[in-house]
Amino acid sequence: MYTPADSKKGGTMTKIAALALFITTSVFAQNQPPARLVSPEVGADNRVTFRFRDPNAKEVLLTLEGTKPVPMQKDDQGVWALTTDPLQPDFYGYSFTADGVGLIDPYNPLMKPNLLNTQSMVHVPGAGLPWEVGDVPHGKIDHHFYRSGVVGDQRDYYVYTPPAYDPKAKQTYPVLYLLHGFSDDASGWTAVGRANVILDNLIAQGKAQPMIVVMTLGYGAPEIVTAGVGGFSNQELRKRNFDKFTDALLTEVLPQVESSYRVKKDRESRAIAGLSMGGAESLLTGLNHLDQFAWVGAFSSGGISEDFNSQFPTLDSKANSKLRLLWVACGTEDRLIDINRKFREWLKSKDVAHTDIETPGMHTWMVWRRNLADYASLLFHK
């Protein structure tokens, strides 16, 4: 048995069981647990029924990604339920709000991990969509761990390698650095964004070049997220977060990737893109380091202020000879559409060539999975 070196309590493992002895055993604990509910239940018509048992709650709401909270209806067994209209095939995050508290669905193992607001996820399947696992060769995802000298913590990043990738072969690959949003962690683009599935499918269909995708932790100042939801609205903290992120990416993650994978190391073989906070990071890092990146993408970017001149001090039409693609996308129902339109107006005023993308949709993963599929298809062509 292991005992902590600094233990002064002489505790043993069995001590943790002591809890149960000090408090009278509850009546509930001795009863049978209630039967498992089926939730979510996806019907043949793509209507989804959500169920949640909470006999004493006064109100239970369903929040489905991309919609406002809607009340569920309680039956005489204390089960709250709601059936949606037919949903377009996709993956949707959702949560129940019982008397004001957001909760996951206890009978659904499919999760949408998040540092501030873990949710459940429901899959409405649809044939041939880029994020559906196909009977095609699969790449793999490598999970790396390292100590960051820039930030001063232990952190991680993920690397997708395409199906044919062979570390012993001579072939080298271009690299997309793909960045998550505020409150996600480094697993966001695979666990929720399904980036590996999307790339597998696009590569199998000949729609995307085989590439390596690096998904790293997007916090240069991690206190921005441990400080809670308000952290991102602190402008000074946000700037430190962006600056240190760029530093960690360019001086730690990128060199590690380039020394341990068979990658092309010229700027025309490096892309950077991300969603929301990661979109801002892609613009700030990419457009201020055109010596290192030729392909830049921003999906619903958020966190850049309107003073674009001070954030991109050297950007002007000379960038056009270096930028192979500057792709700026946002959903028209996203609250960030205004700042994205202003940013594109500013790019235009500076004669910086870019691709304007406006799609239906809000600030959701349904938009970003499609963004990735579209953007990845455009990368690394000669």
Place this chain on the structure above:
Amino acid sequence: MYTPADSKKGGTMTKIAALALFITTSVFAQNQPPARLVSPEVGADNRVTFRFRDPNAKEVLLTLEGTKPVPMQKDDQGVWALTTDPLQPDFYGYSFTADGVGLIDPYNPLMKPNLLNTQSMVHVPGAGLPWEVGDVPHGKIDHHFYRSGVVGDQRDYYVYTPPAYDPKAKQTYPVLYLLHGFSDDASGWTAVGRANVILDNLIAQGKAQPMIVVMTLGYGAPEIVTAGVGGFSNQELRKRNFDKFTDALLTEVLPQVESSYRVKKDRESRAIAGLSMGGAESLLTGLNHLDQFAWVGAFSSGGISEDFNSQFPTLDSKANSKLRLLWVACGTEDRLIDINRKFREWLKSKDVAHTDIETPGMHTWMVWRRNLADYASLLFHK
């Protein structure tokens, strides 16, 4: 925009927002959400305070891994709380049970993934423990995806490679196949068992040989877990699950690993071990394939019936010349201690050499993390 090939509904992404329009917006949805609670809160004395807001529940229980459920106390703000006795440093799964329904802690992003019963997890830190991330070189974890012909599904496995591993170098490594328990998925040994952290530390301290660890999905018949908790008590289903698991491991995963990693391929360089259902799988696969494995471990194994002769028809003292280690461990407070003692008695009756390990503890990850640290230290010595 992508539209499903088979769509007859002509739906657009914006249609999902229609939900919100049909139902009167709730009063709750327009109010401010309640302030975030701090939960769990680990005190300097290793007492942990858990908090959960549920103003209308009649009873809320805390279930901490290794203890019976205990009632929490409600304050006048509707917040239920409980502070434990000092806990030994470790990671503990826990859940709240509100009026009979098990729930995660909505303010804690640290999760214990499980296909039947997702829980939250709390970390009580302790210096020098094998599962604490140390300032040592870190290995990486590769996540593989493939279509199983044996089972007929898309599935995954994880491969830990040690810090010095270089696919381009000549050095080869021994392999431990490490199996999860019933209701876990392939991520269990890393996400909860912290196998990569344990191996990093043991290797850095010279306590374990550098090795590759393969953690594959343990279901030969996945319906055993999708059928719910009762699936594992169906003996016929359990046997099919075990048989097909062995088949998928030996004919699919093992050959893939041996063709894509620099591994030693002799039986003395292959170990198999697992917890609970995975312990049974290690015994059934390992002891019935001594031509392929020389090191076998079972941690709190469950699922083998008492008719040992029929499950291990060829096992006798001749195995002693092949088995480098047969390590059979169980916690003394585990409900499976009886069957494990009977199994060891049977091994003794057959003159099969083995190591008996009884530790304090129940059927918990606190036992299995320690088992792994002890077992891995014994492997692959000359």
